Amino acid sequence: MPDQFLYAIEVTINGLMAGVLYALVALGFVLIFKSSGIFNYAQGIFALFAALTLVGIMEGQVPFANLINAIIGTEIHGFGWSVPAAVAIVLTIGVMVLLAIVVERLVLRHLVNQPDIILFMATIGLAYFLEGFGDLMWGSEIKTLDVGIPQGGSFWIEENTAWLGGDGFYGFFIDRLDITASIIAALLVTGLVLFSQYTKQGRAMRAVADDHQAALSVGISLRFIWVLVWSIAGFVALVAGIMWGSKSGVQFSLSLIALKALPVLMLGGFTSIPGAIVGGLIIGVGEKLFEFAIGPMIGGATENWFAYVLALAFLVVRPQGLFGDKIIERV
Amino acid sequence: MLDGATEGYTTADGRKIGGVMMEMKNITLRFGGVVAIKDISFDIREGEIRAIIGPNGAGKSSMLNVISGFYVPQEGEVWFRGAPRPAMRPFQVAQQGIARTFQNIALFEGMSVLDNIMTGRLTQMNAGIAAQALWWGRAQKEEIENREVVEKVIDFLEIQAIRKTPVSRLPYGLKKRVELARALAAEPKLLLLDEPMAGMNVEEKEDMSRFILDVNDEFGTTIALIEHDMGVVMDLSDRVVVMDYGKKIGDGTPDEVRNNQEVIDAYLGVSHD
Numbered sequence: 001m002p003d004q005f006l007y008a009i010e011v012t013i014n015g016l017m018a019g020v021l022y023a024l025v026a027l028g029f030v031l032i033f034k035s036s037g038i039f040n041y042a043q044g045i046f047a048l049f050a051a052l053t054l055v056g057i058m059e060g061q062v063p064f065a066n067l068i069n070a071i072i073g074t075e076i077h078g079f080g081w082s083v084p085a086a087v088a089i090v091l092t093i094g095v096m097v098l099l100a101i102v103v104e105r106l107v108l109r110h111l112v113n114q115p116d117i118i119l120f121m122a123t124i125g126l127a128y129f130l131e132g133f134g135d136l137m138w139g140s141e142i143k144t145l146d147v148g149i150p151q152g153g154s155f156w157i158e159e160n161t162a163w164l165g166g167d168g169f170y171g172f173f174i175d176r177l178d179i180t181a182s183i184i185a186a187l188l189v190t191g192l193v194l195f196s197q198y199t200k201q202g203r204a205m206r207a208v209a210d211d212h213q214a215a216l217s218v219g220i221s222l223r224f225i226w227v228l229v230w231s232i233a234g235f236v237a238l239v240a241g242i243m244w245g246s247k248s249g250v251q252f253s254l255s256l257i258a259l260k261a262l263p264v265l266m267l268g269g270f271t272s273i274p275g276a277i278v279g280g281l282i283i284g285v286g287e288k289l290f291e292f293a294i295g296p297m298i299g300g301a302t303e304n305w306f307a308y309v310l311a312l313a314f315l316v317v318r319p320q321g322l323f324g325d326k327i328i329e330r331v
Numbered sequence: 332m333l334d335g336a337t338e339g340y341t342t343a344d345g346r347k348i349g350g351v352m353m354e355m356k357n358i359t360l361r362f363g364g365v366v367a368i369k370d371i372s373f374d375i376r377e378g379e380i381r382a383i384i385g386p387n388g389a390g391k392s393s394m395l396n397v398i399s400g401f402y403v404p405q406e407g408e409v410w411f412r413g414a415p416r417p418a419m420r421p422f423q424v425a426q427q428g429i430a431r432t433f434q435n436i437a438l439f440e441g442m443s444v445l446d447n448i449m450t451g452r453l454t455q456m457n458a459g460i461a462a463q464a465l466w467w468g469r470a471q472k473e474e475i476e477n478r479e480v481v482e483k484v485i486d487f488l489e490i491q492a493i494r495k496t497p498v499s500r501l502p503y504g505l506k507k508r509v510e511l512a513r514a515l516a517a518e519p520k521l522l523l524l525d526e527p528m529a530g531m532n533v534e535e536k537e538d539m540s541r542f543i544l545d546v547n548d549e550f551g552t553t554i555a556l557i558e559h560d561m562g563v564v565m566d567l568s569d570r571v572v573v574m575d576y577g578k579k580i581g582d583g584t585p586d587e588v589r590n591n592q593e594v595i596d597a598y599l600g601v602s603h604d
Contacts, residue, residue, distance in 0.1 A: 199470070200456040207439055207450045214437035217399065218513065219425030219454035 006165045010172045011292045012285055017178035019284020020185045021243055025257050026264040026276040027189070028236040033270050035209040035229040036108075038119045042127035044258025046096075046234055049134045051241030051250045053095050055145050056138040057088040063137045085147040089238070096234030097227075104227045112222075131255065140252075145245035150176040181243045188239060189277060192232070196273075201228060263311035269324020278322060283307045339376060342569055349377030351413075352553055353398065353521060358407035360393055367393040368404065369577040375521070380547050381555045382564045384588075385574035386597060391557045392434060394574070395525050398555065399431045400424035426454045430519035432510045434526045434557075440499040444509050447498055448484060451516030452477040484515045487549075488542060504535040508542075515546065522546065524556040528563060536560065540567060565589065573597070 025047065032040045040046075056063065060079040069075060083091070107122050158171035196202035207215045208225045215222065244254055260283075268279025287306040295302045314321065339349045353375040360368040368390045375381045383391045396402040398409065400421040409416045411427065419427075430451070439447050456473055485491055488508055493501060498509060507527060514522055527543065528536045540563055546552050558564045564571065565585040573581035573588055575597040581588045588594055 198474075200453060203446070203450060204453055206442065206446075207453075210439035210441050211437050213401075213433065214439060215450075216401070216421035217425060217431050217433070217437065218450045218517065219422045220450075221420070221422045 003165050003169050006169055006172075008289070008292065010174075011288045013172060013174060014178070015285035015288030016281055017174065017182055017284070018288065019281035020178070020182045020277075021240070021247075021280075022257075022260050022264050022283055023277045023280025024181070024185050024188070024236065024240040024243065025261040026268065026280055027192075027273065028233045028240065029258075029261055029265055030268075030270065030273055030276045031192075031233045031236065032229060034273075035205050036119075036226060037116055037209075038123060039116075039270075040233065041120065041123040041258075042130055043233065043237060043261070044255040045127045045130045045134070046099075046237035047241040047244065047257065048250070048252065048255040049099075049130050049241075050092055050096055050234065050238035051145060051245035051254060052134045052138045052143070054088055054092045054147070054238070054242065055143045055245070055250050057091050058083050058085060058145075058147075059143075061138060066139060067136060089147070089242075092238055093235060096238055097231045100227050100230035100234055103230055104223060108226055109223065127255075131252070142249050142251040145242065145250050147242055147246065149180050149242075149246050151246065152176060154179065177243070177247055184239060184243070185277075188236065189273065193273060201225075205229060260307065263307035265321070266311035267314050267321055269321025272321070272323035275321055275323030283310065286310055339378075342379075346378065346548075346569075348379045348569060351375070352377045352411070354410040355394075355398070356408045356410060358394070358397060358404045358409070360390075360397060360402055360404045366577050368397070368574075370407070371574070371577075371579045372407075373572045373579065373582055375553060375555055376570075378547070378551055378553055379569040380543070380567055381553075382568035382571045383555065383557050383574060384559075384561075384564055384571055385580075388576075389574040390577040391574055392525055395431070395523050395555070395557060398424075398521075399429060399523055425517070428454075428517070428520040429523065430514035430517040430521075431523035432507070432514050432525060432527060434529065436503075436506050436510055438498045438506060438510055438513070441497065443495050443497055444490065444501070444512075445481070445485075445494045447509055448481050448512045448516045449477065451484075451513040452481065454517055455480075480518065481516050484512050487515070487545070488512050504531050507531070507535075507539070511539075511542065515550075515552075518550075519552060522552050522554045524554065524558075526557050526559065528558060528560060536563060543567060 025043065028043045028046065029040060032038055032043070055061075060081045060083060062068070062076050062079060065077050069077075103126065107126060108119075111119055111122060152175065153173045154176045157174050160171070162169065162171035164171075196205055204215070204220045204225055205228065207218065207220055208222060212222060215225075240257070241250075241254065244257055248254075264276060264279040264283050266279075267282055268275030268277070287303045287310075290306045291300065291302045339347060341347055351374045354372075355374070356372050358368055358371050359366070371390075371394070383394055385391050393402060397404050400419045400423065403418055425431075439450065442450075455477065485494055488511065490505070490508055490512060493505060493509075498506065501509065511524070511527065514524075524543070528539050531539065543554060543556070544567065547554055556568070558567075568585060570583060571581070571585055571588045572579060573591070573594045580597055581591040581594040583591075
């Protein structure tokens with residue numbers, strides 16, 4: 001096989017892996033949008049906040065340490081212990097559920113029946129609040145996150161694929177973190193689909209997404225479902241936060257992955273879980289292949305804008321996305 | 332005709348009507364300065380078909396919304412099964428066994444007919460999230476039992492042919508029927524119908540009337556309904572409350588109400604001279 005072709009395959013595989021991570025972020029948006037019609041601008045910050053909290057708990061940091069020190073004049077920074085990753089993840093899930101309850105009580109409850117744009121604005125406010133709150137709670141320095149996910153290229157895959165090409169080809173380079181992320185994302189999505197199709201709460205979630213008044217009349221508590229949905233979105237944010245945080249450190253730029261989710265959503269549709277996955281994969285593969293094939297001709301750095309151009313093209317042809325609900329007005 | 336509050340009565344066609352199930356005591360509902368319901372009291376007895384009629388804007392739907400918890404009255408009490416009901420949210424009322432339909436149809440448009448009717452069973456499902464995840468067997472058994480009830484309702488309302496159809500594709504008359512099916516799936520003690528026959532043609536109205544009578548007859552479900560079609564109301568109901576401008580102007584059997592001068596005036600108009 002010609003090496004050039006093999007490289008294209010490698011690029012495609014890596015694109016798929018990157019796409020899974022995009023999809024993971026997009027999933028959090030879809031969940032909330034489907035069940036409450038809210039575009040949650042804060043989803044990216046959710047991922048950052050979850051990752052910050054996870055690192056903080058693992059390293060035994062004292063929350064609000066800087067604030068406490070500044071007020072009382074103490075010099076505390078850590079409890080001096082470290083918490084195993086598994087325990088810290090469970091505790092962080094607890095924090096995200098708590099966050100969902102607070103959001104429902106302080107924000108959503110007061111904005112029932114308001115136009116969508118008001119709720120959208122509220123999530124922008126939430127994003128900025130949470131960004132500052134996260135810094136205040138855990139500090140703003142860049143942190144490394146290591147929950148024990150293997151990193152670096154997989155030698156096994158490299159050794160066993162080297163024979164495909166000639167002397168200049170050393171086998172496919174695929175990061176083990178990406179492989180792990182793909183497996184976890186697949187499990188997460190399967191779990192979510194099963195949950196929404198086959199459980200009582202899943203059915204109630206779909207009902208609330210469809211019609212609030214009808215949902216109330218069949219005995220569904222809107223508040224409970226909102227807390228549930230925002231908790232799940234918080235959990236998905238945590239998973240995304242762990243994956244991206246392990247890859248490139250926990251810092252503010254983590255929240256910008258939300259921007260990568262936008263074109264994914266336009267492509268896949270705001271209301272479709274499979275759409276988020278397929279959209280993520282298309283964007284991932286598309287931007288990597290474009291960079292590989294066309295990039296050198298036009299000076300590179302195409303990954304920054306390719307996704308948005310692709311999404312724009314889609315908006316023209318298919319505004320509801322690949323899998324989104326078609327908008328038909330009966331006249 | 333009615334003696335004690337707990338004693339029932341027997342209808343002309345020989346059906347036994349039980350004691351008071353729900354009692355509205357001096358209900359007043361205001362929206363800002365507008366009084367939608369003004370000091371109204373009436374009761375609904377076990378097993379009866381109770382109609383609420385009146386001209387447009389009389390406050391009938393508001394009354395139904397008070398019963399189902401969508402509106403909270405400023406004054407008055409709602410008694411259910413012999414005890415005053417605390418302020419409740421609509422979903423809590425539904426969990427008490429009170430199901431309803433809406434004047435403007437509130438179905439889950441994106442779901443199939445079957446899924447819509449299944450949501451009616453939500454109040455009957457007890458397995459929690461953890462139980463459903465860990466104890467798959469029990470959740471499945473529950474699902475099967477619920478499915479059986481739903482299939483029975485589907486047969487009963489003769490909508491087998493459209494069970495897999497997305498609701499958004501159905502014509503108006505069938506949507507009304509699916510909404511009734513969803514309410515019935517909850518196996519309610521009290522069924523509230525807000526204009527179940529509005530906008531239907533004669534044939535559809537006859538079907539719907541038959542279903543309402545059959546539900547009452549076969550399952551013993553107590554029904555409170557709002558309807559504009561006088562002929563239908565007089566044929567279906569055991570007792571009728573008449574409202575006008577938020578006030579109660581008549582209460583009794585269809586015959587009593589028909590001969591009530593105030594009711595005649597409200598419907599036909601009266602000359603003020």
